[in-house]
Amino acid sequence: LDHVQTVSPTVAQTIVREYRDQRTNLKLIASENFCSLATQLAHGNLFTDKYAEGYTGHRFYAGCDNVDTVEAEASRLACELFDAEHAFVQPHSGADANMVAFLAILLGKVQTPELEKLGAKSAMALSEEDWRRVRASMQDHRLMALDLYSGGHLTHGYRLNVSGFLFEAHSYSVDPQSGELNLDEIAKQVREVKPLILLAGYSAYPRKINFAKMREIADEVGAVFMVDMAHFAGLVAGKVFTGDYDPVAWAHIATSTTHKTLRGPRGGIVLCKNEFAEFVDKGCPLVLGGPLSHVMAAKAIAFREALKPEFREYAANVVTNAQALAETCQSEGMPVLTGGTDNHLLLIDVAKGFGINGRQAETALRSCGITLNRNTIPFDPNGPWYTSGLRLGTPATTTLGMGPEEMKEIAAIIKLVLGNTTPAIKTKGKAKGEKSQVKFVLAEDVVQQARQRVLDLLGRFPLYPELDLGMLS
Ligand code: PLP
Numbered sequence: 001l002d003h004v005q006t007v008s009p010t011v012a013q014t015i016v017r018e019y020r021d022q023r024t025n026l027k028l029i030a031s032e033n034f035c036s037l038a039t040q041l042a043h044g045n046l047f048t049d050k051y052a053e054g055y056t057g058h059r060f061y062a063g064c065d066n067v068d069t070v071e072a073e074a075s076r077l078a079c080e081l082f083d084a085e086h087a088f089v090q091p092h093s094g095a096d097a098n099m100v101a102f103l104a105i106l107l108g109k110v111q112t113p114e115l116e117k118l119g120a121k122s123a124m125a126l127s128e129e130d131w132r133r134v135r136a137s138m139q140d141h142r143l144m145a146l147d148l149y150s151g152g153h154l155t156h157g158y159r160l161n162v163s164g165f166l167f168e169a170h171s172y173s174v175d176p177q178s179g180e181l182n183l184d185e186i187a188k189q190v191r192e193v194k195p196l197i198l199l200a201g202y203s204a205y206p207r208k209i210n211f212a213k214m215r216e217i218a219d220e221v222g223a224v225f226m227v228d229m230a231h232f233a234g235l236v237a238g239k240v241f242t243g244d245y246d247p248v249a250w251a252h253i254a255t256s257t258t259h260k261t262l263r264g265p266r267g268g269i270v271l272c273k274n275e276f277a278e279f280v281d282k283g284c285p286l287v288l289g290g291p292l293s294h295v296m297a298a299k300a301i302a303f304r305e306a307l308k309p310e311f312r313e314y315a316a317n318v319v320t321n322a323q324a325l326a327e328t329c330q331s332e333g334m335p336v337l338t339g340g341t342d343n344h345l346l347l348i349d350v351a352k353g354f355g356i357n358g359r360q361a362e363t364a365l366r367s368c369g370i371t372l373n374r375n376t377i378p379f380d381p382n383g384p385w386y387t388s389g390l391r392l393g394t395p396a397t398t399t400l401g402m403g404p405e406e407m408k409e410i411a412a413i414i415k416l417v418l419g420n421t422t423p424a425i426k427t428k429g430k431a432k433g434e435k436s437q438v439k440f441v442l443a444e445d446v447v448q449q450a451r452q453r454v455l456d457l458l459g460r461f462p463l464y465p466e467l468d469l470g471m472l473s
Contacts, residue, residue: 028396030204067291074297099155099163101272102166103286106141110141141197142197151378156199186217195223199228204345206343206347209247232344233256319344368417372391422441
């Protein structure tokens with residue numbers, strides 16, 4: 001850090017402040033975690049100075065021998081970890097991984113003269129006119145995925161994301177009564193829509209999915225079955241989701257982030273059956289620029305860590321903790337969607353439980369040292385900005401070593417805060433007398449009490465205790 005400090009005190013101090021923030025606030029964001037110091041350090045190395053467009057053994061640059069070794073090692077470990085036929089470890093993020101997968105599916109499945117040319121040679125073989133036709137043909141194909149409000153992701157065909165421009169996007173939802181996926185209903189819809197891609201996976205759905213059954217549904221109409229396991233990859237690697245619930249076994253292509261439950265560096269991966277391997281490997285330069293070799297090095301470290309028996313224990317604990325948190329939230333009177341969870345996350349309807357919206361709940365909790373995010377709930381009347389829900393996840397607190405007892409304390413602190421939060425009443429203008437959607441009232445003594453309980457908890461489970469804390473002063 002001294003070197004950083006010499007060049008920019010602002011950046012150095014901000015890094016230290018971020019460390020202090022993560023050490024003194026309770027991280028319940030379901031998509032975040034704390035990767036190991038080995039992973040953190042493998043990130044910061046001189047691979048960042050190296051260009052390596054192409055893939056292992058097939059580069060557009062000279063001097064890539066060491067990058068080849070790192071990329072091959074990360075790919076081999078990813079295949080071992082997930083029992084996958086092929087792995088592509090270059091994507092810089094989950095969104096990139098999805099884009100690589102979409103293009104690989106188009107290359108592998110859609111037969112137009114232009115795409116055949118692209119599949120057979122390289123992107124460079126296409127003239128501008130060819131590309132125009134490729135783009136036009138993409139829009140003839142249908143992508144079907146879980147809708148955003150039911151817990152799907154923006155990159156699954158949302159109209160404001162490029163995936164929504166590439167394809168004719170269709171979505172399926174959860175059942176309005178149970179809040180769960182109804183696979184028979186999805187099968188009916190798939191038979192009508194006949195998508196090129198049936199996509200499963202989510203950012204905010206608390207139940208496990210029978211991927212074997214979804215593959216059957218896809219096969220019935222000849223669709224490619226894709227799973228975006230960005231959120232729950234750690235539960236797959238840690239053998240919590242096995243058999244019919246193992247996405248890699250059943251999907252033609254599975255994508256993931258590496259930084260959520262998988263506890264690696266920020267990045268993405270694509271895993272696929274051999275039939276898609278050559279098309280997935282075209283991801284660079286078809287979608288990506290030069291791969292982040294330093295991040296591939298950190299991915300290799302994280303995959304090795306995830307292959308250890310301790311990681312299986314971690315994955316099982318993540319779910320045990322989420323279930324303990326859900327149970328206590330329920331018994332404290334908070335409405336937990338679907339009545340519980342099978343994975344690392346749960347959703348609470350704060351509009352129903354406390355008469356506030358998700359944004360007010362998120363801000364009130366953050367003021368007391370709890371970091372989590374507001375989330376839409378299915379068919380949310382408050383829309384995606386204010387929302388009616390909160391999403392809570394246990395990957396990070398489990399990494400710190402917390403267990404079910406600590407989850408009970410966390411649920412009690414959340415109840416204390418939300419039970420004392422009320423919307424402020426507007427005092428000016430036309431809306432005078434109405435409830436504010438932004439401001440809220442929360443007594444200072446409650447804030448202090450909750451904050452202290454959070455600090456007591458975190459004091460027993462410090463982040464990176466081996467780091468020299470002198471820099472925090
Ligand atoms: N897919 C899913 C299901 C996600 O939840 C996310 C991120 O939250 C992504 C993809 C995108 O990942 P990234 O932010 O790394 O692009």
